Amino acid sequence: MKKPIRYLNFFLFVISLAVLVALQSYTHFSTSLFSVLPQSDAKKMIEGFQKTQNSQTLLVSVKGFDESALERIQQIEIKLDSLESVSLKVKARNHVLAAHHNANKLMIQDVNVTKLTTIDVAKTLKSLYHEMTSSFFPVIIDKIDPFKVLISKTPIEIHSKNGHAIFGDYGYISYFTLETKSLKDHKKVYSEIHNTLRDAKKVQFFSPLFYYVENSEAIRSDVQNIMALAFIVLLLLYIVILKDVLLLTHTVITLATSAMLATVVLSQMYEQISIFVFVFGVSISTVAIDYMFHHYLHGYYRQEDGKEQSEKMKFNREVLFGFLTTFFAFFILSFTSFLLIKQIAFFAMVSLFISYIHFAFLYPKIGFKTFIFTEKKNKKVTCSISSNIFLSISLVLILASSMWVHFDFNLKNLDYDNQTLKKTEHFFESKHTSHKNVPFSIKADTIDDLITKSKILQREIPTTRVSLASLMSSISYENNKELFAQRHPLKLALQKEAHKLGFKKGYFEDAYTAEKPFTTYTKEQIKSYGIEILKLNDDFITFGIVHEAHYKEVLAYDFVKSLSIKEHFELLMQESVKDIGILGILVIVMIFIMFFILAGNKFVYATIFLLFPIALISVYAYFFSINLLHLFMLFIILAIAIDYAIYMVTDSNIRTKKAISYSLVSTFSGFGVLVFSQINALFSLGIIAIIGIGAISVLLLCMKEV
Amino acid sequence: MLKYILLLVLFTFTLYAKTIQFSEEKYFESLEMTFYKKGKITFLKDKIEVIYENDNTVLTYSNNLLIKQKGLDKIEVDLRTKPAIKMFFVLFEAIYFDKKKILQAYFTAKTDKGVTTLRPNKNIAAYIHSVHYKKQNKYLEFLKIHMRNNDRILIEETY
Numbered sequence: 036m037k038k039p040i041r042y043l044n045f046f047l048f049v050i051s052l053a054v055l056v057a058l059q060s061y062t063h064f065s066t067s068l069f070s071v072l073p074q075s076d077a078k079k080m081i082e083g084f085q086k087t088q089n090s091q092t093l094l095v096s097v098k099g100f101d102e103s104a105l106e107r108i109q110q111i112e113i114k115l116d117s118l119e120s121v122s123l124k125v126k127a128r129n130h131v132l133a134a135h136h137n138a139n140k141l142m143i144q145d146v147n148v149t150k151l152t153t154i155d156v157a158k159t160l161k162s163l164y165h166e167m168t169s170s171f172f173p174v175i176i177d178k179i180d181p182f183k184v185l186i187s188k189t190p191i192e193i194h195s196k197n198g199h200a201i202f203g204d205y206g207y208i209s210y211f212t213l214e215t216k217s218l219k220d221h222k223k224v225y226s227e228i229h230n231t232l233r234d235a236k237k238v239q240f241f242s243p244l245f246y247y248v249e250n251s252e253a254i255r256s257d258v259q260n261i262m263a264l265a266f267i268v269l270l271l272l273y274i275v276i277l278k279d280v281l282l283l284t285h286t287v288i289t290l291a292t293s294a295m296l297a298t299v300v301l302s303q304m305y306e307q308i309s310i311f312v313f314v315f316g317v318s319i320s321t322v323a324i325d326y327m328f329h330h331y332l333h334g335y336y337r338q339e340d341g342k343e344q345s346e347k348m349k350f351n352r353e354v355l356f357g358f359l360t361t362f363f364a365f366f367i368l369s370f371t372s373f374l375l376i377k378q379i380a381f382f383a384m385v386s387l388f389i390s391y392i393h394f395a396f397l398y399p400k401i402g403f404k405t406f407i408f409t410e411k412k413n414k415k416v417t418c419s420i421s422s423n424i425f426l427s428i429s430l431v432l433i434l435a436s437s438m439w440v441h442f443d444f445n446l447k448n449l450d451y452d453n454q455t456l457k458k459t460e461h462f463f464e465s466k467h468t469s470h471k472n473v474p475f476s477i478k479a480d481t482i483d484d485l486i487t488k489s490k491i492l493q494r495e496i497p498t499t500r501v502s503l504a505s506l507m508s509s510i511s512y513e514n515n516k517e518l519f520a521q522r523h524p525l526k527l528a529l530q531k532e533a534h535k536l537g538f539k540k541g542y543f544e545d546a547y548t549a550e551k552p553f554t555t556y557t558k559e560q561i562k563s564y565g566i567e568i569l570k571l572n573d574d575f576i577t578f579g580i581v582h583e584a585h586y587k588e589v590l591a592y593d594f595v596k597s598l599s600i601k602e603h604f605e606l607l608m609q610e611s612v613k614d615i616g617i618l619g620i621l622v623i624v625m626i627f628i629m630f631f632i633l634a635g636n637k638f639v640y641a642t643i644f645l646l647f648p649i650a651l652i653s654v655y656a657y658f659f660s661i662n663l664l665h666l667f668m669l670f671i672i673l674a675i676a677i678d679y680a681i682y683m684v685t686d687s688n689i690r691t692k693k694a695i696s697y698s699l700v701s702t703f704s705g706f707g708v709l710v711f712s713q714i715n716a717l718f719s720l721g722i723i724a725i726i727g728i729g730a731i732s733v734l735l736l737c738m739k740e741v
Numbered sequence: 742m743l744k745y746i747l748l749l750v751l752f753t754f755t756l757y758a759k760t761i762q763f764s765e766e767k768y769f770e771s772l773e774m775t776f777y778k779k780g781k782i783t784f785l786k787d788k789i790e791v792i793y794e795n796d797n798t799v800l801t802y803s804n805n806l807l808i809k810q811k812g813l814d815k816i817e818v819d820l821r822t823k824p825a826i827k828m829f830f831v832l833f834e835a836i837y838f839d840k841k842k843i844l845q846a847y848f849t850a851k852t853d854k855g856v857t858t859l860r861p862n863k864n865i866a867a868y869i870h871s872v873h874y875k876k877q878n879k880y881l882e883f884l885k886i887h888m889r890n891n892d893r894i895l896i897e898e899t900y
């Protein structure tokens with residue numbers, strides 16, 4: 036009768052699966068890179084901004100300016116507007132705001148003081164009267180500010196033809212708002228829009244939302260293919276080389292259990308987890324296979340019916356040190372501020388720990404058939420190069436690489452390269468001036484201060500538009516009240532001249548009268564004006580736009596914050612590089628300490644396992660710029676290389692080399708297959724893994740042992 | 742050859758050119774007075790010209806530009822920043838040439854006993870209260886525009 040412990044692995048798997056399903060931990064995965072931005076004020080601000088209409092717009096353009104093109108775009112407008120989540124964007128005035136502004140504009144707008152103090156009332160009013168009565172088109176006189184002493188922002192240029200907005204020299208254009216929140220909604224509206232416009236001729240359409248749908252689909256399909264490929268490589272290794280299906284079954288179950296428990300733990304820590312964390316975490320889990328191989332090939336899982344294994348065979352010191360080194364490497368990396376790497380590090384620590392416990396303590400109890408080891412005596416090593424040569428080459432390359440290594444922090448370069456959509460986006464950007472407007476946010480302690488700051492920006496930077504600047508601030512109120520009180524004779528002169536010209540009595544009653552009470556705005560009141568305002572902790576936030584040519588000038592104000600996810604990511608990545616650099620040095624220090632303890636006089640030999648992969652990766656860096664994921668993978672390769680170095684310096688024999696070779700194949704199935712990914716982030720990990728695996732293989736085959 | 746080209750150019754211009762005589766009645770609420778005028782409007786390709794009787798000012802509207810010329814004095818107004826003025830010319834042209842799709846972009850139309858009433862959409866409603874017009878074949882019997890500030894304009898085509 037078989038021992039019950041043989042089923043413990045399956046039992047743990049079922050329990051893990053039950054916990055995963057019960058806690059619905061898998062629902063925490065997100066395909067958006069936004070999910071790896073750490074919770075911060077900036078993230079909340081961007082989230083708040085994304086909820087406003089500006090961030091989800093659909094542009095539809097019909098080629099041509101004739102009536103048939105006009106009719107087609109009008110029909111498209113009707114069709115799309117009838118969709119549940121799509122609404123035609125009409126630049127409608129907010130009537131509550133318009134009424135408030137009109138009644139209080141003398142207290143709101145900046146005043147042209149020179150004009151106010153030098154105006155010739157009789158002459159100007161007469162000219163106005165003449166223009167009004169002789170013009171073919173209607174001339175509307177402002178009863179409150181007939182002489183236009185209030186400074187108005189130059190209205191936004193409207194490019195239109197035949198009563199419809201136009202798009203450069205291409206044709207008509209319409210704008211739609213897409214009201215979707217989840218990826219599911221995005222997909223639904225994406226498919227509805229494409230179905231509606233499928234048969235439309237000479238029509239171009241684009242929305243940034245399309246990136247979410249198309250890229251997440253591409254990423255999902257890519258990830259599925261990569262995982263399938265990894266699984267096939269693993270199957271080949273076990274079935275063809277090891278010929279032990281039971282060991283394969285147990286190993287797959289162990290890896291699945293460790294991945295599931297790591298997912299459960301992470302989902303309890305974070306609301307959202309990037310899908311990259313899962314993919315990469317699962318890949319890291321496969322590294323644990325090297326613990327299994329080392330045990331297995333050295334006979335720790337040997338079935339000895341009715342006999343106890345000897346004390347010596349119960350516990351392997353080298354694997355423990357290998358595991359601890361890798362575990363602590365991730366532990367040190369988990370202190371990074373970059374959330375993606377932090378999550379990956381936690382995932383790796385949990386999954387490696389669970390795998391190690393399985394492979395080191397559970398598998399010897401279960402027992403597997405002994406690996407039949409055949410040593411080929413005639414086989415000669417093809418090369419035998421001194422470790423000093425490897426050391427010299429490595430040091431030269433590493434030192435020289437400081438001349439050519441350069442970093443790339445562009446987030447877009449890590450994402451899926453959606454060429455088709457980029458082409459359409461470029462088409463709209465090239466002809467559309469509003470695309471050149473960049474959004475930003477303004478932050479202040481009070482609503483009044485927020486209005487004052489909005490006014491400062493609008494006044495100082497010509498292309499800035501901030502809706503909040505159309506409200507009254509305590510400064511604008513006090514200034515204008517004093518100015519118009521001093522110019523009371525202007526009003527009297529206006530009324531006198533108006534009477535002479537025949538204007539009806541009291542027509543200019545409200546002109547230049549600064550007697551309105553001060554308005555203290557509330558957040559709700561501002562929202563009722565259709566102006567976006569957020570309360571974030573103790574601060575108030577509003578949004579504005581500026582032409583890209585003046586964006587840097589706007590950002591120079593300390594109360595202005597960027598709303599670009601790309602900029603925040605890049606900043607975070609730049610900060611993380613310093614951060615990871617320091618943590619990386621700590622990891623290396625820890626490794627050296629381990630070498631001193633374990634390798635003794637073989638310290639240099641062990642160090643080459645660390646230096647040679649870095650040297651080859653620095654050659655790669657000559658041709659390509661290095662991104663954050665390259666760096667991260669480099670540290671992983673080093674952590675793996677350390678395991679092998681420890682095995683080689685403490686227990687160097689043909690079994691160890693064989694165990695390392697199989698480990699390398701399994702590492703390739705975990706990381707190396709990522710080189711086939713279409714997504715640059717995953718490809719970056721894969722290429723470094725391949726170089727690292729290649730470097731270690733060269734060392735195993737060619738380096739003379741000491 | 743040049744002769745033929747010139748003839749072709751002239752023919753093309755006359756094909757698009759159409760001049761109508763009109764009378765205008767404007768009531769200004771601010772003055773509580775009505776003013777009367779007469780003039781002619783010429784529709785050219787992508788261009789409208791307006792000249793009042795006893796006034797040598799020529800007003801030319803061309804897409805986004807309004808040119809006011811009196812003798813040698815010339816003033817140009819960019820209408821991209823003055824939608825209310827542009828709207829007036831677009832409306833006038835669309836009604837005269839029956840460009841229903843263009844009217845649809847700004848107004849909701851309803852016709853009763855030959856009189857069409859246009860109710861402005863949201864943004865235009867800030868300036869225009871309503872528009873009424875009647876056309877008999879291609880002849881504009883009247884065009885009444887009620888402004889939001891209670892001014893009124895009545896234009897009638899005259900023979």
